[in-house]
Amino acid sequence: MEESVHSFDDFSVEMGDFEIKKMKKFDRVWRIGHGGSIASNIVYHNSMIYFGCPDQFIYALDPKNGSLVWKFRAEGSIIEGSLIIHDGTIYVGSFDQNMYAISADKGRLLWKFRTSDKIGSTPAYDEGVLYFGGKDQFVYAVDARTGALLWKFKTFDCIASEPTIVGNRLFIGSYDHFLYCLDKKTGKLVWKFETQGEIHNASNSFAVKDSVLYFSSFDNGLRAVDIETGRLLWKTTLGQYGSSVAPVVHDDVIYQSSRDGILYAVSIDGKLLWKFTTTNDVMGIPCIFGDRIYVGACDYSMHCLSFGGKELWRFRTDGYVWWKPAKTDNRLIFGSWDCVVRCIDTETQRILWKFRTSAGPSPVPPPYESFEVAISIPASDVEEEKKKEYNFGMAEEESGTSAYKSRITYQLSSHYSEKRKYQIDSQEESF
DSSP, X not given: OOOSEEEETTXXXXXXXXXXXXXXXXXXXXXXXXXXOOOSOOEXXXXXXXXXXXXXXXXXXXXXXXXXXXXXXXXXXOOSOOOEEETTEEEEEOTTSEEEEEETTTOOEEEEEEOSSOOOSOOEEETTEEEEEOTTSEEEEEETTTOOEEEEEEOSSOOEEOOEEETTEEEEEOTTSEEEEEETTTOOEEEEEEOSSOOEETTSOOEEETTEEEEEOTTSEEEEEETXXXXXXXXXXXXXXXXXXXXXXXTTEEEEEXXXXXXXXXXXXXXXXXXXXXXXXXXXXXXXXXXXXXXXXXXXXXXEEOTTSOEEEEEEOSSOOOSOOEEETTEEEEXXXXXXXXXXXXXXXXXEEEEXXXXXXXXXXXXXXXXXXXXXXXXXXXXXXXXXXXXXOOOOOOTTOOTTEEEEEEEEOOTTOOOEEEEEEEEOOOO
């Protein structure tokens, strides 16, 4: 909106008076329901396309035409935790509490390891060991060949963080606000670093460059820490609703998505270079192929950007686009919340093929339910020393709403127990 002041009946609101407050722990991911939405990364490996889905299936597709090669049914949904492949074996966690090992050629079960709660993050493989965390608060190390437990380490809250391995150290975040550094051989704590928010990077690992680890948190902080000591090198604040993906580093530039629809480009020493803003909430994982940045968002689009942050094109779907795409030659393959995997030509943006999963869209809680938008306005002449506080609970965007016309419903309440609803329509120029 162009104006900085908006009138609501008998009062005016200065935009600078808004404050975003986090009211409860972020747990949205654990309440995503069964359905055919694409809720994990698309993986291209040995001329095949693989992905997991909340409909409980792991799919293998032919990348030439999108035809189904095989599918494997788990006992629960695959959500946010993406599969990895090593030596012909797929490793993937599920909401059914199991970590699976499946043959990549036939989709045959090799083993499964059961935890005590949901698994919603991507595992990491290193030197014959598989590492992962779960909602049961544990970090696990299991033998990648047999599934036998080697060690486990307990944090103090849920884990939705893809482990990052550097040398003999494992780095992983927790909803208990800590970044942990563990000895990968023994699982013993080396150091831990405390933030003020949940650490959530379920589908991409932390960025590491020159012995510095970069990570984000739900306290809106992008941080750089020394991997040897855990000492903070710098911190910068980005966005208002936290970050649920790890940053990506390329050529001394850090790319960080935020949950308020912005992709930030930050220098290696923490200075903002540019930002790209979509027309809706929650930006996905940025991926770099060649000289282009590809990033999906809740505006139902896959965006293609230059390294300078200029949008070159966008491709519209019928659902959220959150996770990593795959690329082969001039083909970009990505999934959407509308239950469709698409393959498009990156030069013409023409659809080459589509594959639809086995169920309808997965139910998902509103993106900002953990937050509250509050403003404080001086009361009228009744009690001049007091202030009314208005709390705006942000509702989820209606399904099918145009990416270029967002409708946000605010719930208004005051200390005088009077409640009203306002709707603000913002019409933005189409790209």
